[in-house]
Amino acid sequence: MEQTKFLLDESQIPRRWYNVAADMPNAPRPVLHPGTGEPVGPDDLAPLFPMELIGQEVSEEAEVAIPEEVLDIYRLWRPTPLYRAYRLEQAAATRSRIFYKYEGVSPPGSHKPNTAVAQAFYNKREGRTRLSTETGAGQWGSALAFACKLIGLECKVYMVRISYDQKPFRRSMIETWGAEIVASPSTDTQCGRAILDEFPDTPGSLGIAISEAVEDAAGRDDTSYSLGSVLNHVLLHQTIIGQEALAQMELAGAFPDVVIGCVGGGSNFAGLAFPFIREKIAGREIDVLACEPEACPTLTRGLYAYDFGDTSKLTPLVPMHTLGHDFVPAPIHAGGLRYHGVAPLISQLVNDELIRAEAYLQSDIFASAVRFASTEGIIPAPESAHAIHGALEVARAADEAGEERTILFNLSGHGHFDMAAYDNYFSGKLEDVALDEAEIDRALRAIDGLPTPA
Ligand SMILES: Cc1ncc(COP(=O)(O)O)c(C=O)c1O
Numbered sequence: 001m002e003q004t005k006f007l008l009d010e011s012q013i014p015r016r017w018y019n020v021a022a023d024m025p026n027a028p029r030p031v032l033h034p035g036t037g038e039p040v041g042p043d044d045l046a047p048l049f050p051m052e053l054i055g056q057e058v059s060e061e062a063e064v065a066i067p068e069e070v071l072d073i074y075r076l077w078r079p080t081p082l083y084r085a086y087r088l089e090q091a092a093a094t095r096s097r098i099f100y101k102y103e104g105v106s107p108p109g110s111h112k113p114n115t116a117v118a119q120a121f122y123n124k125r126e127g128r129t130r131l132s133t134e135t136g137a138g139q140w141g142s143a144l145a146f147a148c149k150l151i152g153l154e155c156k157v158y159m160v161r162i163s164y165d166q167k168p169f170r171r172s173m174i175e176t177w178g179a180e181i182v183a184s185p186s187t188d189t190q191c192g193r194a195i196l197d198e199f200p201d202t203p204g205s206l207g208i209a210i211s212e213a214v215e216d217a218a219g220r221d222d223t224s225y226s227l228g229s230v231l232n233h234v235l236l237h238q239t240i241i242g243q244e245a246l247a248q249m250e251l252a253g254a255f256p257d258v259v260i261g262c263v264g265g266g267s268n269f270a271g272l273a274f275p276f277i278r279e280k281i282a283g284r285e286i287d288v289l290a291c292e293p294e295a296c297p298t299l300t301r302g303l304y305a306y307d308f309g310d311t312s313k314l315t316p317l318v319p320m321h322t323l324g325h326d327f328v329p330a331p332i333h334a335g336g337l338r339y340h341g342v343a344p345l346i347s348q349l350v351n352d353e354l355i356r357a358e359a360y361l362q363s364d365i366f367a368s369a370v371r372f373a374s375t376e377g378i379i380p381a382p383e384s385a386h387a388i389h390g391a392l393e394v395a396r397a398a399d400e401a402g403e404e405r406t407i408l409f410n411l412s413g414h415g416h417f418d419m420a421a422y423d424n425y426f427s428g429k430l431e432d433v434a435l436d437e438a439e440i441d442r443a444l445r446a447i448d449g450l451p452t453p454a
Contacts, residue, residue: 112228384411
C-alpha cells in the first residue's frame, strides 16, 4: 500500500464555484410559472429567495466567486480528504483502483453545509432574519441549523415524519444548533393540516415537507425559504467538492475513468461530478454514474416532464425526471433519496447522455455499506452507500471484462445517526422495495395536463 490520504492545505480551498450551465451543450429548459405557463422571473422568486441566489440560479458565468465570509466558515472542515480505498479494493479482489472523496468530516456530517453556509450568508446580507426549510434524513436540516447558528439567523425545519421518528438524534442536533423543528406533515401550516386530514398516518415525504417550508416563508416578510438540493444555485455551491477532488486526484497521479455519486435531488453528485463533466465536455473520456434507490427510481424510470417540486403545488414547474409530485416513496432508510424529482441540470445532462443512472435495492446497499465499514472503517450514511455500491458494481463489471478502471465516488456523509437502519439490516428486518409499474403509472397521472418540455 502506498499513500492512502490525499490532503490539500487550507490555502488551496477553491475560491470560485463552477457553473456547469456555462458549458452544457444544451441549456436546461426554463422553470415555468404554473399560472401563466411563462418562464419565472426574479420578481416571482423574490418572496422566497434573496436576489444574489436568484442571480446565481440563472447565471451563465462559468465561475462565481465564493465570498470571504463563506470561505472563513468552510475552513472549519475544508478541504475534505480524498482517500484511496486500498482495503476495499483488496476485499473486493478487484484490479481497479477505487478513490473516494469524504464529505462526512463537516460538523453536521455531510456535504450539505457547503450550500447551507452560502445560503445563510446571502440571506443575512440581504436583511432576512429567519429561514424555513424541509429535511428528509435530517442531514440538510442539521446543516442549515448549523449554518444559521454561525451566521446569526433563526431557522425552522420541517422534518419528514418517518425520519423524525427513526432519527431522534438528528432532531437533537438541530435543536443544539438552536433551530425549531417539527415533524412533517405538521399542524403548523395549512397544507400540512390538509394532508393530515386526508392521510393521518402518512410517513411524510420531501415533497410534503417542501410545501410546508415554502408556505411558511411565503407568509412572512422576515423569512426566506432554503432548499438543500435540486436548484441550480445549490448544485453550484457543491462544486467545491469536485474542484478539490480534481486537485487531489492529480496529487495521487491519477484521473478517474468513472465518477460516481448517489442522487436524491442531485446536489452531492453534481458537486463531485460537474467539474469532471467540464473535462468530459472538453474531450476527456469519463463515465459519470448516478446511483438511486429502486424504491424511488427517478432517473431510471421517471418521466422527463414539467412537474411541481412539492406535493401541494406551491412551487414553479420544474423540467426534470419525475415520478409525479404526489408520489410518496416507501420508507426506505436512505431518507435523503426519497424525492420524486431531481435537479434540472442533472436531468438535462442525462438527456444529453453525459450522465447515466442505475438503481439499487436497499439490502444490496447495506451489504456494500457494511463491506465498506469493515475495510475502510467509516460507517457510511445509507444515501452515500448507494455510491459505494455503484463503485463496487463498476469494479466487478470491469474485472469480469478483464479491464482495470480508476473509480472515484463521493462519500457524501457518515451514518452515525443511522444505526437503527443498520440494526434493521442485521436483524433481517429490512424490506426490499422495488416500485411496480402500476404505481409509477398512477403517480404520473398527477402531471397530466401540465406543459411538456419542447
Ligand atoms: C448523506 C447524504 N447524501 C446524499 C443525500 C441526497 O441529497 P443530494 O442528492 O442533494 O446530494 C442526502 C440528503 O439528505 C444526504 O443526507
